[in-house]
Amino acid sequence: FCQSLLQVIFPPELRFAFIKFLNRAFHCFSAYCYFDITEIDGVNTNELYNAVQLYLSSFVSTTGSRLSLSRALNSSATTFSLSNNDTIADNFKGITVHWEHVVTQRQSQSFSWRALPDEKRGFTLRMKKRDKELVLESYLDYIMDKANEIRRNNQERLLYTNSRGGSLDSRGHHPWESVPFKHPSTFETLAMDPERKRAIMDDLREFASGQSFYQRTGRAWKRGYLLYGPPGTGKSSMIAAMANYLGYDIYDLELTEVHSNSELRKLLMKTSSKSIIVIEDIDCSVNLSNRWKAGGAPPSSSSSSSMMMSSMYDIHADLRGGGTGLGDTEGVNATNNRITLSGLLNFTDGLWSCCGSERIFVFTTNHIEKLDPALLRSGRMDMHIFMSYCSFPALKILLKNYLTCDLDDDGGVGDGGLGKELMRELEEVTDKAEMSPADISEVLIKNRRGDRRSTTRELLKILRDRAERNSKYGGGGEVEEEEEEEEKRTLESPKKSVNCQEDMICKKQQQELEEGEEEEKGKFD
Ligand SMILES: Nc1ncnc2c1ncn2[C@@H]1O[C@H](COP(=O)(O)OP(=O)(O)OP(=O)(O)O)[C@@H](O)[C@H]1O
Numbered sequence: 001f002c003q004s005l006l007q008v009i010f011p012p013e014l015r016f017a018f019i020k021f022l023n024r025a026f027h028c029f030s031a032y033c034y035f036d037i038t039e040i041d042g043v044n045t046n047e048l049y050n051a052v053q054l055y056l057s058s059f060v061s062t063t064g065s066r067l068s069l070s071r072a073l074n075s076s077a078t079t080f081s082l083s084n085n086d087t088i089a090d091n092f093k094g095i096t097v098h099w100e101h102v103v104t105q106r107q108s109q110s111f112s113w114r115a116l117p118d119e120k121r122g123f124t125l126r127m128k129k130r131d132k133e134l135v136l137e138s139y140l141d142y143i144m145d146k147a148n149e150i151r152r153n154n155q156e157r158l159l160y161t162n163s164r165g166g167s168l169d170s171r172g173h174h175p176w177e178s179v180p181f182k183h184p185s186t187f188e189t190l191a192m193d194p195e196r197k198r199a200i201m202d203d204l205r206e207f208a209s210g211q212s213f214y215q216r217t218g219r220a221w222k223r224g225y226l227l228y229g230p231p232g233t234g235k236s237s238m239i240a241a242m243a244n245y246l247g248y249d250i251y252d253l254e255l256t257e258v259h260s261n262s263e264l265r266k267l268l269m270k271t272s273s274k275s276i277i278v279i280e281d282i283d284c285s286v287n288l289s290n291r292w293k294a295g296g297a298p299p300s301s302s303s304s305s306s307m308m309m310s311s312m313y314d315i316h317a318d319l320r321g322g323g324t325g326l327g328d329t330e331g332v333n334a335t336n337n338r339i340t341l342s343g344l345l346n347f348t349d350g351l352w353s354c355c356g357s358e359r360i361f362v363f364t365t366n367h368i369e370k371l372d373p374a375l376l377r378s379g380r381m382d383m384h385i386f387m388s389y390c391s392f393p394a395l396k397i398l399l400k401n402y403l404t405c406d407l408d409d410d411g412g413v414g415d416g417g418l419g420k421e422l423m424r425e426l427e428e429v430t431d432k433a434e435m436s437p438a439d440i441s442e443v444l445i446k447n448r449r450g451d452r453r454s455t456t457r458e459l460l461k462i463l464r465d466r467a468e469r470n471s472k473y474g475g476g477g478e479v480e481e482e483e484e485e486e487e488k489r490t491l492e493s494p495k496k497s498v499n500c501q502e503d504m505i506c507k508k509q510q511q512e513l514e515e516g517e518e519e520e521k522g523k524f525d
């Protein structure tokens, strides 16, 4: 009766004004304030809404009793989110905030360019008025960062390659092509000394969480690792483990496909942050000890041989980038049409190297001694990591992974383990055998049908043979290694073998020239 009386006495305008006033009075005296984050902001999707949803999903799964589940395209994980009109509390730097997921039916609407969903979804964030500043200043940024991290962890990572060279294709597409990266190597499966492994993992973790350090010290947020060691010691596996550990994408840069320094720069500009840029076998992929060429004269040579050397380089430049041919002694083409060491150093160190951030450069080589000292100078590559032949602690990791048995220091645990004696014998010969983890894994795979002890005995036999051979002929599989190297070079870089032929032709020409000179000299004498 009162209500109808009020409706009769007060006109609607007055009633609305009264309700508005009551609302204002309530908000004035309330200790709380509210932010609405709607799913669609005008006609655009609100990034903050998606970020909040993802962020809340990281802890709502353990606290909520009724959840909405979803899975995004290319995602490998289920996303949990608050059900309609549910509420959850969160703590941030000592303050408590409350999130409510508000879903209402959208009223039949006027004309819109974009088909809008029937439901209007949004989050309401409730916090104490005194906390408003902190929320605006850092809580929302924190949520965005966290959401990006969750998105990256859930999403498949990619392995990029520059098989099309360094330039954009005719349709202006990206110079990198990608495939999903699914390498199973992790630091768990990687066989190397546990202490060194831990040091590398710590270094990576510090790098990934070191944004403020890099900002404070004025350094570009990047890090370089040089992995070196004999073939099959796990350099490529280490790169995969790094990517899996940090959740980064990998850009596998094929230097032989890049024709100039500017192409190299373009490629770099098209890489994303949180990625590992890899150049494998840097000593094989391109001749990088030619920096003197850009500066003019070679380090030490007689004039005739210097001329001959120049010609040699010009032939290479021709092959790669269409130079003018023999006699172009200044090497203009050599520097313009092919990549040089200084171009590569600019790539990793120069101003361009910091477009984008949080990037890791990894170079690998089997022969560190063949690299130009400029690449090795301190500060260039932050960490030099030697991947050695299999040591005993590394062997234990391989045994654990391949034979699925946990081993303590005495070889015990799990069905009696492998036994103290067997472990001692293994320890004695492992270092002397100088076998790579790849070779040892091969033995373990071949003999995996037998029981653990017989497989290990088989391995011990092979290790002993290798150790004996090494003591007889001195040194590890250097000859094998050289052969493998040569094979790798021919397989990976057909151009290289062309270059080798060119080198031989040039050497022959040089020999003929010298013989000619001697003849001339003889005539004068
Ligand atoms: N340290 C290691 N831990 C575990 N497995 C390894 C290790 N090293 C090699 N392997 C095994 O051997 C295979 C070849 O290793 P990988 O390709 O990583 O060697 P690499 O050092 O990159 O050799 P290359 O110099 O020829 O490129 C891997 O697939 C892996 O199964």
Ligand SMILES: [Mg+2]
Residues within 6 Å of the ligand: 235, 236, 237, 280, 364
């Ligand atoms: Mg490799």
